[in-house]
Amino acid sequence: MMVDWRLYEPLINFARKRSMWIVAFCTGCGGIEMPPLMTSRYDLERFGMMPNPAPRMADLFLITGYVTPKTLKRIIITYEMQPDPKYVLAHGSCPLNGGIYWDGYNAIKHLDKYIPVDVAIAGCMPRPEAVMDGIKKMMELIETGKADGWKRYKENYEYYKKNQDELFGEGWREKTARRWIPWLMNKKKEGDRQ
Amino acid sequence: MNLEKEQMIVEKILQKAPYAEGTVRRQRRIEFRIPPDRIRDFLMLLKENNFETMMQITAVDWLKDGEIELVYQMWSYTHAVHAFVKTRIPRDVDKARVPTVRDIYPVAETYERDAHEFYKVTFEGNDKLEMPWILEDEDKEAGVCHRKDFDMLGYVKKKYKLLDRFEEDKEDYVI
């Protein structure tokens, strides 16, 4: 059953703008900046934002702080689980250019090489006011339809895939999944023995 | 500032362990230097002299001496004294071997895995050394470690394609 939704686009955009559910995947030090945002000082729920543990029903993905290759794998998997349209908000300078971990072997330098970032907030760490400013910006972008990271990810998937594979190596998903299996199996055997 | 308690402990331990040399650094800090092959006996001795907890195994890379120094940090709740047990082993990867103390202090398993991953020290008898720890597999294959002779900056540039970003000779960067 096909319905022409373009008539309702303004309403839908308003709804998308005013009910951004955050996937609670707070990496790095910015996770500490979330509680003040959520609690009574700067109450984000005023804008209908709500922390949400499951990515399937989340819209806004907060990358709060530095990203290591380990985390980036999970971030990519979680990001791909989110249904379109989905938005990414990067906190602080680490996702931009590595920040103070510029020479660290285990900190991603340019996050937007691996997943599209809609809004990035500078600062180390940005204060809640700055984060709220970024969220306001994100709302404007959503309303004007400029927050099209999910479209870019679909269109330039080869580019992102290439960067991810250069960083992690081909077939990194299976490799990461199987990494622990021998040790888990051993553990299981020990458990059976006892 | 009296150090009788520390002195007493050090003497008590030294007379049982003649191979070791011990000093008192300051209040509640004592320090021992022992040959690497006696580490197990010495830690057993410490455990008998109620040093209940192993807090950390630190590895220090002395590039010029060509040695790696392992610092076993023990803590005694009864004396409230923090003991450093220092031992030095050769630096080259195949010779950097020391017996494990996992059976004496079970927690040592974790610290030994840590030291093995970042300083390539082999603890003989610990079968979990190869278990995945902090480093990703691709980093491990590239030989990433915290030894001083490893060119970390070069590796980072290569890994993250940052060749155009830093000058080679500059020492201090300001971002």
Add this chain to the structure above:
Amino acid sequence: MNELAIIVFVPLIAGALAWLIDVKGIREIIGVLGAAIPLGYTALLYQKTGEGLSFALNLGVFKLTFALNTLSWFFLGIGALVGFSAILALVSTGKDSYEWLFALMSLSGVLGVFLANDLLTFFIFWEIMTFASFMMVLHYNRAASLKYFLLSVFGAYAMLIALGMIYAKLGTFDFAQIQQAMYQDAYAAAFGADTVFSKGESALIYLLFLIAFGVKAGMFPLHVWAPDAYSETNQSYAAMFSGVLSKAGVYGFIMLYILMGTRLAIEIGGFRSTTKFGYIIAFLGGLTIIVGGLLAALQEDIRKLFAYSSISQVGYILVGIGVGTALSMQAALFHALSHALFKGLFFLIVATIVYRTGKTSFADMGGLAEKMPFTFAMAFVAILSLAGIPPLVGFASKWVLFEAVISQNLPILGGMVFFGSAIGFVYLIRFTYAVWFGQRPTDLDDTKDAPLPMAIAMAILALFNVVLGIAPGLVARELNKIFGKEVIGGNLFILDLGFGRYNALAILIYLIVGIIIAGIIYFLGAKVRKVPVTDTYQSGNPVTMEYNLTIRRNFFLPLKEALAFWLRISFDKLYRDIGAWVEDLAEVLRNFIYNGNTQSYAWYLAIVLLILALWGV
């Protein structure tokens, strides 16, 4: 030849033939015919239930008499229908002619029990049924069969003693005469005249019958044989075993009411709005519901789960019988029917699963819904029916039962039956999750759907589940006929109890409407994309099929922890201990009394003579 004789004896003969001929293909045909003919004749006899059809077979010493009335026709219908389905499924799962012989023998045994017109015939066919089912269990598991045999023999002796007492007093086995005598006795007791049976005797007879029928119905605490016996046999046969044979116990309880209900009511007295002896049955039934259900939720073996669930469901019927009003009796009969339908269906589903996968433990199953869609559809119907989801037959009967119990101001029983419905949800979901959903073990990837005979058998029972659920009036009409008065009012789709009404058709219509509304909302949304089980959210960790993504064992561990204290009490263990204790006692006697010493035997003799002399003989 008389229809009743055909109904009773054809399965037996067919079984014998199948056993003798023992050619694969022919024996199946004979066996299915042997089950189909009683079904056909039962359907034919529907018109003649009023005529008091009867049949007598003179065996010289005693004569077997059968008679047909509406009550026995009701049970006959249950037995013939479920029995036919089970036999049909046996075509696929039956291993050898042995199983055909005894399956059909037990079928004719139970039909004979339903049709018997005197206690002796009742007892004889009861024993045939017990023996045949015992042989079926023996074929698979010795220990389970022995446990079943011991308890059945226990019950049989109890019944035999009761029979002896009745015969000694009344000199007849005929139901009608016994009933008559009991009525007179009851009135005599009521008016304080001297009675044939003293208070103690009637109480004793009641107790003996309680044991005899309780064992067969799987009543707590005599249920211990059932889980092993139901699970350790051919699962197609278990459909009949649990669906029909347990009904023989229920039928026995109803006979108890018919024969000596008033007598016991007057002798033992009443409790609140019901009779004391009835309340005992009802309370034990309530305990059966709870114990069976909780244990079913904690099982790790699919067959055992349904064995316990069957016990739990029989508890409802006992509650209904025990409350003893006309309405609750009807509710009990109704639930007996629906229990036979959905439980038979369930055991056929289990049979299909076991037959196709060869596995019985929940730990090695999962994700079969894609592989066995038809069986899953049948299971869906059965689950909705057992869990009491309107509009299915399970809810209709359960609803009548609830109202019948609660309207009698019996709060404790009401709470028990409510709890029973919830526990039904619980173990059914465990079954659904472990078998049909979740991650499929790789060795089940080439599982095929049900074979044709089992599919037909399941379809028959599922059809009845749905039809009788949407039109419960059909059953209510029969039940009213049995009682000869309008107890459950209403029409084809509406059950009207006066203080509560249930409209199955409206429920169906509005459910469909609601689903249509939801479906419209669903189809307005964007298209869906199918994702594999490894593409679920595991905190962002990538997983492969090597990982175990399903809770396979100890699904209800918290429940186990919450019930830890009660789970330590095991009647099975208690009986084992008693058995061991009896053995030790025998040992002691052998050592100290019957020690083979003539000297001591002489002394015993002297002592006995002395006692007799003192007694004045």
Add this chain to the structure above:
Amino acid sequence: MIETALKALLILIYATFVGFMFMGIIRIVTARIHRRVGPPIYQPILDTIKLLSKKSNITHGLIYDFGVIYALGATILALMFIPIGSIGVLRAYGDLVLITFLLEIPMLGIMFAAMSSGNPYAGIGAQRALLTMLAIQVPLGFAIVALAEFYGTFSTYEIVMAQQTMGWSIIHLPLLLAAIAYDLVLQAMFGKEPFDIMIAPGEISLGPMVEFGGKHMGILQIQHAIALFAETLFFANIFLGGAVVTAFSSPILNTIASLAILLVKQIAVLLVATFMGAIFPRFTIDQAAKFYWKWPTIIAALGAILASL
């Protein structure tokens, strides 16, 4: 026929709207208890629009879709049987036992859908939800028994009518006890603290809901709204006297007045649940089971026994 359908449609729309308002009220009141401003009251509607307008959805198979649809359908079915003031489509068949069952069926659909996704969190969530349901069933059953035995009827509408003459149920001691037990049960039915272990957001990421996204979650939001309305309405009807206004001459005014009265009572029930939820921490599942099998069961059984005397 036509007006029945029209009435049903109106009831459905009213229930959905008010249910969404209830969800908004819960969020606002919780926010105020936290000293926050809280979202606007129409926030749940925005959420639902957003979820339904997602551009990509996933499924785990037929049951995954059907379970969600079935949940909403069954909730609508349950709503139809509860008398709303003087209107009410099937109130003649609004049987206590039936409604109690119908209010549980949606959970079965959600559980089917959640488990068919094969997500371990969903499995754990389903297990916890089922054990919670098992725990609440005992006091719930006793409360229903108490009602039925006190009034001697199972028809919700007749109970409402009886309360118009005899006064509210909760002024009679047995039914007061039953009402207390039922209110504790309601706490778990709403899935609010301290009995929300089944959807523990931090630990098992919403449990059964973890895999639902897009339109599935949207449908479940609508279902939740209607279920909130139906449960509070049921409570208001059987314990708080319902509402049957006959003061005015015109039936329209009577209906509006009784709807208003019902709304007040429903909001009262809702607020009690919200306050309890906002101030209590969370029980683990066996603690919840033990709690329900101790105090509420004793209270409700006492009520039932008193009612049956």
